Amino acid sequence: MLRRIFSxxxxxxxxAYLALFCIAVEVVxxxxxxxxMADLIDTGVANADEMYIYKKGIQMVCCAAAALFFGIGSSRFSALAGQGLGANLRKAEYEKLQSYSFTNIDHFRVSSLVTRLTSDVTNIQNSVSTGMRPFGRSPVMLIFATGIAFSINSKLALVFFVALPVLAILLVAIILNVRPLYSKMQSAIDLLNRTIQENLTAVRVVKSYVRGDYETAKFEEANLNLKNESEKAFGISVLNMPSFQFVMxxxxxxxxxFGGHLVNRGQLKIGELTGFLSYVLLILNSLMMMSNVFLMMTRSLASGARxxxxxxxxxxxxxxxAEDISVEKGGIEFENVWFKYKKEAKEYVLSDVSFKIEPGQTVGIIGQTGSAKTTLVQLIPRLYDVTQGTVKIDGVDVRKYPMKHLRDAVSVVLQKNTLFSGTVLSNLKWGDDNASMEEIDKACHIACVDEFIDRLPDGYMTKIEQGGVNVSGGQKQRLCIARAILKKPKVLILDDSTSAVDTATEAKIREGLAKELPDMTKIIIAQRISSVRHADQIIILDKGRVNGIGTHESLLAENTIYQEIYESQKEGADL
Structure with a gap:
């Protein structure tokens, strides 16, 4: 795991190598x-040699100053290595996320992915930035200090053979107990992030239903859960310090x-005992630092696994x-398509769906809520893959098209419209970054954006707030349609994307699409029959199955479901 992370x-x-070099020199x-200091006491002080004391004092100051210099260097290089590792891990995660399908994203919660990109990476980079120094110092200091301690007095150094096993047992016990708790703590952070994300995303709904107290209680529950999990983890990890101090x-x-007895017997000098105790403190401190490194590594391993x-x-x-081909015309065919979101699911979302759409046709898809209309069109650009059967474009299985070419050729205006922070122009250019103003004006005219663009404070350069909260629902839908048109796709899918505009504006958009883009295949998902009645053919979906296909007139004469929808919308509607 560590090798994988450090790669x-x-x-x-x-x-990292420079930091380790600086650490090694600093320790020496x-x-x-x-x-x-031992030589200063036993020779300079014992013989009252003032010059010798000054000489050794200057040597100690020089060693301390040089150690400070290399210590600063080790801290700087450790920080650069840690921050660099964190940046690369975030980049690798984010790049992988861009290749995720909807199914892959469904496997993780969004809040969990945010935690894995932020908190988990931070744990690892901090472990490197702050842990490299003790990690490099401890083994070197332990080996050299132990060797020097034995050279001073081997009998006295045998005390370590009692202390070291006790320290090792305590450290192993702490690590074994704290590791699973760190994983639980990170999961608790996921839950807290999810609670915050849901509240902020739906803040208007929360306020309109006056559910602030309920959301506060839900947050407090998640916050308390994180507090409890953190207390359990850190409650065990903090035992490291008192345990080591007790042994030290x-x-x-x-x-x-024992040293006092040896001094009384004349077998050990006072300076040697003082120096020996200094090395003992260095050894024990190095072991304590090493144990802290192990604890940081334990938490990093939990984050690394995530x-x-x-x-x-x-x-x-x-x-x-995939083959080196691209969509040419935009004809679509579903052949006995079955689909379910998870393989282990008992029921299919779509069952035995078959139909054909000719290039340039306008096709309406209508049905009751939950009839899988959105799921159906998501199979065309391979946002999901079919479970059984085949989806074809221009007679070729969509799985044979490179996904980049396929999704460039199929433009989808999703049911939930999304605008990004930036200007109106930058949002429109998501469709084509190199689009000319003439092309942008044409797309905006087709989508009826030109009806309100002049009323915006700065026209195309008007700032769009996060999520497009400073434009109305109808304006947002029309901007998203214009953005999709700018892609110049072979297939345009409008997934209930005119629900927030009035029927007159919807008619203008429909007429503009038919007049200006006659060769483009257009699929319109709608709840209103008025949105699809002029389509070349209308597909009726019912519980994931095709219930009927035909024109408005033929379905109105023969299809029961279409008749029921028509009658329910007839009163007060311009049909």
Whole structure:
């Protein structure tokens, strides 16, 4: 897992190596200080040699200053390596998300993906930025300090053989208990993010239904859950410090006891005992730092596993069967299509759907709510893949088209219209970034955007707030239609995308599409019969099955469901 995560450090590895080099030099310099101090006491102080004391004092200052310099270098390079790793992990996750199909996205909650892109990556980059220094210092300091301690007095150094196993047992016990709790804590962050996201996305609904208190209570529940999970995880991890302090002070007392006896017997000098205790503190501090690194790594492993899940998610729709072809005309054919969102689902959303649309035709799709109209059209640009059967464009299975070419040729105005932060012009240019103003004006004329664009404060340069909250629902729909037209697709799908405009404007859009874009295949999903009555053919969907296909007149004469919809809309409607 760690090797997999650190493989994303790439061009930042040089900073990691420089940090480790600085850390190693810093440790060696720090280890020299107690040796110089012991020599200063046993030789300079014992012989009252003032010049010798100054000489050794200057050496200690030089070592300390050099250690400070390399310490600053190690911190800087560690930060660069950590931040670089975090940036590459976020980039890898985000790039993988762009290749996700709807099915892949359905596998993760959006709030969880946000947490994996932010909190989980932050855990790893912080572990590198703050953990590299103790990770590099601890082993070097432990090895050198232990070696020097044994060289000073091997009998006294045997105390470590009692202390080290105790420390190891405590560390392993803490890590084994805290690791699963870190995973639960990250899941609790997912839940909190989901609660916040839902509230902010639907803030107008919350306020209109006066459900602020309910949402506050729901947030408090998620917040309390995160607090409890965090307390459990950190409640165990903080035991690391008191456990090590207990062992450290016990070791120091034991060394003072045995060392005092050796001094009294003349087997150990006071300077050697002082230096020995300095190295003991260095050894124990290095072990404590190492244990903190292990705890950070434990949390990073939990976050790393969640990140790798996103990166390793198997894309269910690929271009493996694709050929170097593109859509030419836009004729569509469904052959015995069956579909369900999950393989393990018992019931199919679409069952045995078959129909044919000629290039340039205008086709209406109508049916009761929940009849799978939106699901049906999402199969055309391969937003989902069929479970059984075949969807063809120009007589070719859609799976044989490269997805980029297919989705460029099929423009979908989704049921839920989306505008992005920026200007009206930048939103329109999502359809074609290189579109000329003449092409933009034409698309806006067809979509009836020209009816209101002059009334906007800055025309095409008017700022669109996040989600398009500063334009009306009808204006948003017309902007999305104009954006889709700018793609110059072979197939245009309008998924109930004129529901917020009046019937007169809808008629103008329909007429504009028929007059200006006669060769484009147009599929219109609608709830109102007035939206599809002029179509070349109308498809009636009922519970995921085709109930009837025909013109307005033929269906009105023969199809019961169409007759019921017509009668229900007849009163007060201009049909």
């Amino acid at each position: 994303y450090m790439k061009q930042y590895k040089k900073y 310099l720090e280890l020299m200080v107690p040796l110089i 002070y016990g070791t120091i007392l034991a060394l003072l006891l 990140i790798v899940e996103v990166i390793d998610e198997k894309i269910d729709m690929t271009d493996e069967s």
